[in-house]
Amino acid sequence: MSVNGIHWSRDKVLFALADIVMVALAWGIAFWLRFNFELPAEYRTMALDTMPWAVGCMVVGLAVARVQRQAWRYVGLADLRQLAWGVLLGVLATVACVMVLRYPGFARSVFPIFGLLVLAMLAGARATWRSIAEQRHARGGAGGQSSLIIAGTLEEADQALRTLKGSQAWQVVGIVSPRDQDVSQSLQNVSVLGTINQLGDIAEAHGVHSVLLASVPGSALRREVLLRWSGSQLNLLTMPTADHWLNSPATDLRQVDLEDLLGRTPVALDAGDLAEWLSGQTVMITGAGGSIGSELCRQVARFGVSRLVCVDVSEAAIYTLEQELRIAHPEMLGNYYTANVREHERMLAIAQKHHPVVIFHAAAYKHVPLMEESNEVEALRTNVLGTLNVARVAGECGAQRFVLVSTDKAVNPTSIMGASKRLAERVVQAMADRYPITEYVAVRFGNVLGSSGSVVPLFTSQIARGGPVTVTHPDIVRYFMTIPEAAQLVVQAGRLGQSGQIYVLDMGEPVKIVELARLLIRLSGRTETEVPIVFTGLRPGEKLFEEWLANDETTSATDHPQLRVVHQTAVVLSFNELERLHAWVEELGPAPAPNVLRSGLHGYVQEYRVRGA
Template identity: 65%
Template sequence: MASLPLRLGAWLRRVPGAIWLTDLALTALAWWGAYWLRFNFEVPARYFGQMLQTTPLALLGMAAGLALLQVPRQSWRHVGLADLRRLAAGVALGGVLTTALVMGLRVQDFPRAVLPLATLLALVALSGARALWRSVGERRPAGTPDARQPLLVLGSLDEADQALRTLKGIAGWRVVGIVSAQAADAGRTLQGVPVLGAAPALAEIAAAAQVRTVLLASAPGAALRREALLRWSGSGLNLLTLPAPEELLVPGSAGRPRKVQLEDLLGRAPVQLDVRGLSELFAGQTVLVTGAGGSIGAELCRQIARFGVARLVCLDMSEIAIYQLEQELRATHPQMQGLYYTANVREYERLRAIAAQHRPAVVFHAAAYKHVPLMEDGNEVEALRTNVLGTLHAARVAGEVGAARFVLVSTDKAVNPTSVMGASKRLAERVLQGVAVQWPGTQCVAVRFGNVLGSSGSVVPLFAAQIARGGPVTVTHPEMVRYFMTIPEAAQLVLQAGLMGRSGQIYVLDMGEPVKIVELARMMIRLSGQTEDAVPIAFTGLRPGEKLYEELLADDETTEPTPHPKLRVAKLGADGGLAAQVVEQWLQQAGPAPDAAALRAWLQTLVPEYRPR
């Protein structure tokens, strides 16, 4: 048999005006109660008649106040503080309107104390009814087993408060306690949930409460999250987190707690995009992306598709990568016209033919070789042909077809480079500045950033594969640090820089705090449910061309701020086009297998800050 709250709830939803009738009935009771209190619980006979005669005035005034603030639209089952504040304002307005009606009609011998008393009683009655309704609705019927999964919340009281509010709207969880970041909070309660202790005693608290699941309520990147992972992952505790706000926008996302991921622990604030500006830049336009099958290129395509681009031209030399991208974009953006080409940016004529056919308004150049050790041994000329000559081809083509903007995806390894790959990217920046002078109608900008979590060829997939094999996880040096950001964040900042940039500028992204690679390895081991005893870490030494520390700016460079908090502009001298001419001539003369030492020596003449290792 359905419970009384459920039957009453169905009646409130089904009967037209049921909420209005309930509120007006409570208002009438409040009006009569005010008379009752005014006359010490004994209403004289002559005032009893007045009480009944003026009740319609009280109902009319209160109904108008509640209606003006849309109070009857509230859901009693989900009423919250914001609803109660609106209710209080509606009742106050209703009291004012009732006072105006009574005084305007000059009711004879009216006891004025009734007016504030009635307003106060109406507020208590209406808010109390809603609070009671929600409390009764949330109660589990006696004798019914609780199938919800028990859960501990770890974080400060402010963080736990927000988490508890979120969890109330998610079925299947029962919060049995809070583990606070502050020991002084132990013994307190929050929304009826007790604070069982402080973070250092999490394992003992979980064992005593017979709970194996912990929700990390602290902000992404917070020290408490890292401590929780490093201390308790792999210990039998299931660590969860609530999805970030931007994750809730993903189709099919249920907003439920999920397992902690590496991105949550590194913690990056969401990117503030100029949505209107980007929509104006892309909506109804043709956009070309080179290297579209790669990690950054594919994410650029996903982000661009969101802004209503009319035609997206995707180009990559990998057949399988461009095929997978085609399948994904056709499914997620069926209304968009996508064109997918297997082509190489080193082939100028092919690139120009594609661009001339579609006339892109914006070109994003993400095609590059980026693996430092691989480009350092036997593939030096390949790095130059793709990273430098490919950039020259793509930028020239953008200028020839009249593209409004050209954006080069660069890297922090271009700063004071010690590798051929880094030097090639720095030379690509110089080449781009030269093209910017030759094609002033095209805004040519470059964007530098560091390592991207999960990108192909990066350390994260390598560590994941090594952990899956049982180790060891190979780290080159215990002091090696790198800057990290997520793939979506990198792509969004590239888009933002492309929108803001002026020709010849090199943008530097705010990469946050650097992360020790050995700490990253430990985090990934813990996230997999293992410990360093089961999956050891081995140090292998620096590889050719690698640095302990990456820089985002060269020693002689300075930056200036931009309107975007995560973007700065590197102030560099412009290149007049000499580098582009020299690159083309030298690569034509060098042939397919130039001497490695001669190649490095030549590279130093164009990139003086390059110091081979």
């Protein structure tokens, strides 16, 4: 039965009747307490005469506060505040009603006693019912529950305990905290057994093999536990992400992985706004078969594009992508091209056939040492001329937006790859002036965990062979993000961006590469004794640390909390300079002298620090 939008089940009716009975009892007890347990006959009659009015007024107050919607089994602090508000309204209504009835000699002190009794009885009933339900639930699942220790501060552990409450899979036996003062305290009837340093001994003493890291991703505590206990007998777990909740219960804990080393919270998308922007549109992505490009395709497909035009020079990569997307998004029209971004006419023909609204340009050479020696001219032809071609095509076919995937290595570059990407940024900014109908933006981000050519696949293969794991320098650090984060950032910046702007992500704290190597070794179940780490020295064009802003750049906030827009003082290239740039790269020939190429590149990218200069 439904009344006023509320479904009145049998249990809900019984709970409502219980509330009414308790309110009536509270009214009688209030008189009894007021007269010190010796209620005169005339006041006994007065209590009985006014009881229907008091109960009715209290029911109205509770109804106005929507207390009847509460589920007793899951009552919490917010529900108790709602209950207190309803009781206050009920008491005020009762006062008004009794005053109107004009009972002579009515003891007004009955009213506050009545309110306190109603609040105590109704709250107590709900708390008792929840406690009974939880104990019954715990007994039902006790046979299959696994013991768990929570690692984190009291605030973090409190949130984890709330999430795990009622779980049939996990039984929390204790908490370990980074703070000494928390030891011996209790939280939701769970004791703080010791500090993080004692985690191993505490787990062994209680026969526990699973530890839940309650701290936020990238926190110092989480990184300490990961680096110290990965590869041990302890099973390190973390709470699922918001995306994971969509497909499984919140109590379905997941294994920790490399993403938990990130020194910041994961990127959050404005999914509704992006779906509104991309739904039903035609989108073109270059470099679609690569790590970032293929993830861009997945993310864009999620938002309901009508047609996705995928371009990559690799036949194998574009074939694999086609097979995946046809299965995952059978309703989406897909066009898959093997084409080279260096060929302007080919790119223009593809764009004019489909008229994309948005073009994401991810095609690029990105391997620093490989582009630094023997392949310098290839970096310029693909990263610079390829960008020039696709950006020009975006303007020629009337695309609304063009988004360049750039890199932090473009900032104060010391490598050919970094300088070529900085020049690509300048090309995009110049195109913004040339084709005002199209919005041109660029997005910089750091190293991508697990992408092809990154350190993670390299370290993994070295560990599989038994080592050694090669790290160039003990102090080298990098900013990292996941492949989905990188793609999401590009899409979000494409939506927010204004023409000619460059965007950067708040990347949090950098990660030491040697820490990453140690974690991978431990996650593989081995030790550094079994798989040693060897330092080989910095490679050509490699920096100890990456920068996010050049010396003449500043940033300001955007509507997205993790995206910032870069402000520059550099002069935008003119169209004539773009023509000269194109001619210069073509004139370099198939095997230019390295010093000639580097000198010419420095002329276009003044901040490029030429090796050996």
